Every structure is written in structure tokens, then in C-alpha cells.
Amino acid sequence: MGKLEAVLSDRSSVRSGSARLVPLLACVDAAHAEELQHRQETFHDRAQLTRPLMRLMDDDGWQRRLTTLGVELAEANRAWRSIGLAPVHNGAAHARQFAHWLQLNRARLVDHVRDAFISAYRAGSVLEAYVRLRELPELENAPEWLDI
Template sequence: MPLRRLELVLADRASQCSGSALLVPLLACTDIDLAQELQRHLESFHHRAELRDWLTRRLDHHRADLLLRLLDDDDRQRQLTEFSVPLADANQDWRTLGLPTLDNEARHRQQFEAWLQRNQPTLVSRVRDEHAGVYRSGRPWPGRASPNVCPTSLSHARGHGVAFAD
């Protein structure tokens, strides 16, 4: 194995042991410059204690402890909630650092389906009330839409003012 490859493997192992690689995205939500500094020195931390020392020299003790505690939580959404950072802002910071971003389409779909289920009686009543005259008159429905059709795509929902929390 070439020496440089071995050094990279050891650096990766060190960052996994200390958690420094996991800390970069979290830190980016708090201080992007500090996250960039950490990103440049990932391999220099071999243990969590070294990372804690580095972090507490740069941040207040409470913030450093919170960041280190969140390293053990693999739910990015919960981590962002802890810092009150919107997903869009976090994604922008992560793009700046060349890190992968999060896509919450599945969560948005779930939220929309829950909204649709909660509001179905109201929506049905509104459609019925709007078209009751057409129905009673026996005239055909305008256009080709059936009264049972309900939009389920996220893009359609967003285009009609349905807001989702990231």
C-alpha cells in the first residue's frame, strides 16, 4: 500500500474515533469559519478528548458540550432543531463546505398526506358547495376533472400555497 494512501486511511480512522468528521456539519450550522478550520485539521484529532479541548478553546463550554453530545445522535433533523437552524440554511452551509445536503421529500410527502387526511372533510365540503348547483342542474362537470380527484403531488400542493416545515 502506498504511504499516502496509508496516511489517508489512518487520518480517516482518527477522525472516526474522535468524531471530528461528524462534527463538521454540525459546526457549520453554528460557525462556518470554525467548521472550515476543523475540516482542514480532521486528521489531527485521535480521541474525543482532543476534539473537546480544541472546541472549548474556540467556543463557550456549554456550546461545545452540546455539539459533542449531538455527535451521538444520527438524526440530522433533531440536531438542527436543537440549534433552531432551518434545513434550508443548513443545506446552504453544507454546500459551502462541499458536504452532502439533506432532502426531506419523504417527510414533506408524509406531512402533506397527513394534512390532506385532516382536511379532507373540509375540502370535500368546499368542492361540493362550490359545484352543488352544477350537480343539481344535471349539467356536465366543467372540464374533465372528476369530483373525486384530489391532488397528491408535492409540487401541486406547494404550487397551491400548502407550506411544509423543513
């Protein structure tokens, strides 16, 4: 029984390794990634993989993996989508970067809003829209930017 568990555990490890390899390989060669994806059940020997790819598979950081491969996140996500895998995004980091950018550029952006309303101010018009817009209410990070 112990030997059977060891064999099953090893096969599970191999399948897990190949499942982790598929997204990496898709960045470089989508056709081979798709082939590996279909052959996972018959993939028996981790030694069949090259050592550099094995090291990449064992790294849990997608950014480090992609950097090592020289692949941009947008390119990786396109490749992953092409073989039916979900894209990878770091939404929390992206939100922090956008908040930082907004903090650095807030004064300049508010100046642009103010400039747009200067003629309304001089004409004595109601400035309700200006009061709302100077808070930059519609500025938020866009979901399509997550691939950038």
C-alpha cells in the same frame, strides 16, 4: 504492525468524527465548518473538540442534533449547501405527515372543489372535471417543502 493499525484506526476515527462535526458546525458557523472540512487530514486529536460538540457528533439523529443547537432544518440545509454538503431530508416522515394532513382536510378540500362547480351543475354542464378533481389527484407533498 498492530501499533500501526491502531494509529491508522485512531486517525480514521478522528477524521470520521470531524466529518460528522462539519455539518453541525456549518449550522452555527459556515466559515469554521469549511476550515475544518479542509483540515480533516491534519486533524489529529479528538480532544481538540469541545465536549458538547463531541456529544452532538456521537448522536446519530439529525433532528436531535439540530434541536439541541436550536437550528431549523431549512437553515441547516442552507448552511450545508453553502459548503458543498448534501442537505438532509426525512422524505418518508414528510410523506406520512402530508398524508395525515390530507386525511384531516380531505372533506374541506372536496367541499371547495364542489363549491367551485356549483354554477356548472346548476347550468347542467358536463361535470367530468369535477368528478376527476374531487379525488384531489394533483395534491402531493412538494419537494421544496422538505426543508421546512
